[in-house]
Amino acid sequence: MILNDEEKKMLEGEYGPGTQRAMAFLKTLGEALEAERMVRVTSAHILPDMPTEYLEQMTEGVTRMRTMVSLMPCFDPIFWREKYGIVSKERLIGGVGLTDEKDYAKNLAILKNLKVIPTFTCTPYTVGIVPRRNDTVIWSGTSGQNAANSMFGARAPRQSLSTSVASSITGLAPYEGLMKPENRFAELLIDTRELDVGNFTPADFGALGYYIGKVAGTRNVVFDGLPRTMTIEQCKYLTSPLTVDGACTMCHMVGVTPEAPTLEAALGGKKPKEVVGVTRKDVQDVRDMFNTVSPSEVKLAVFGCPHLTITELRELASLLEGRRLKEGKQLTVGVSDMTCGLAREAGYADVIEKAGAILTNCCVSGQNPLVHIGGVDAVATNSARGARFFQTQTAGRCRTYYGDMKDCVDLVTVT
């Protein structure tokens, strides 16, 4: 891999040990991925609750981040203790989530000192961090990566938390994968003609996205036949499950994705390597796979994987108007502080909270301690991504009900 003089200085330790470690990591990774050089990144999005020892090592001697850096949602131990009484010295299963309040405070202090923007959301595009076409972004959170590519036309390679941390520190990333225009064309054509996608609900889009993610693996896909009026929310539910049991990070939606005005453009003028026909049964099979519990057993409903938009909060408030939680049931809603503030201004947040729901900027699916150590073993959600995380990250202990927002609201509330 060819490094320029500045990059060599970083590698040689001229800017301190943290920057040196970050550059060494990026160089090893770049060589693993056969990148020939580094490129500047426009923004990085990182997870705040990474291992503290790792964060301390990587930021040793670092006085500023070399690109704009924002934060993913996290496991905030203070929130879970104060709202749900959950305190644990143990890590959550799957290892994610710092339960130690001291480590959490230490991480936030390090990040705040480095002027990281405390967005605490997996949907940075809902809080004004909207990449432009061809911007190069290194975002943790595979749903955000997919959104950056598929909704906004940014160059967002599939990368890890450790890459986004190293890119924050150096302002650089290996030039590889979806950064390269030639790697962005679709390989799989998804034929949706058998589906009535015009009448799809978010849960249908989620099931479709999960199904295609599994089929696609690491390959890019193009959906032909989707409505050109796909909303941000519909796109979010379609694209976010593509990386759960797959690694499909570039999903062209003809007429929606900036670089896919036509099917031909999405395919780069070539024939698709494979055409995947999806049937209504394929979609239903996924819905069935995520329905492993009888509705009456559901103890908790969860929305916000990925974090809700203001439009969804408006819908949720309208569904919850005049309703309250059934005894023994809970409703947790993941949303950024900024969107929550807007919802409060609009009066939605008050309606939602009056019904008994709790709004949080935390991750409410994979890192939700209620299902890991809080005794909840049956969750309703409108997110295919979330449903799959609940199943896999609890080693199957948590069963799921999968439906649209209204279905889930009806399960846990009464008038």
Added chain:
Amino acid sequence: MKLRGHTVSPGKAGGEAIILEAPFSFLGELDPDTGKLASPLNKHFGQDLRGKVIVTPTGKGSSMGPVISWYAMKAGNNPAAIICLKAEAILASAAIMAGIPMVDKLDKNPLELIRSGDYVEVDATAGIVETGNR
């Protein structure tokens, strides 16, 4: 048998092979506290991955994978090495961050030539995989 490939994460280690036919994710599939395969939806659910050489097509799943490999490293519960057909960035990051030797792009298909239970030596720095008798 000697296979030659490409370095993803440098280092050298040996161990018993375990074939994971589907792409692998540290998050959701490795319990860092036990080293066991944590997903009940994986047919190898419950099998010990600690000290094993994982042979898998590629990576998948969440960008948090390296956090799991880091915690597993601290607990001594990581696999010994990883061999895959073609690395993707998140599995590669997880291996690099935790110092797990990893190779890809071998000159022969390891999923066809290696069986679970075979003893495998991985010299990831040199990009060489050596298997014992089958």
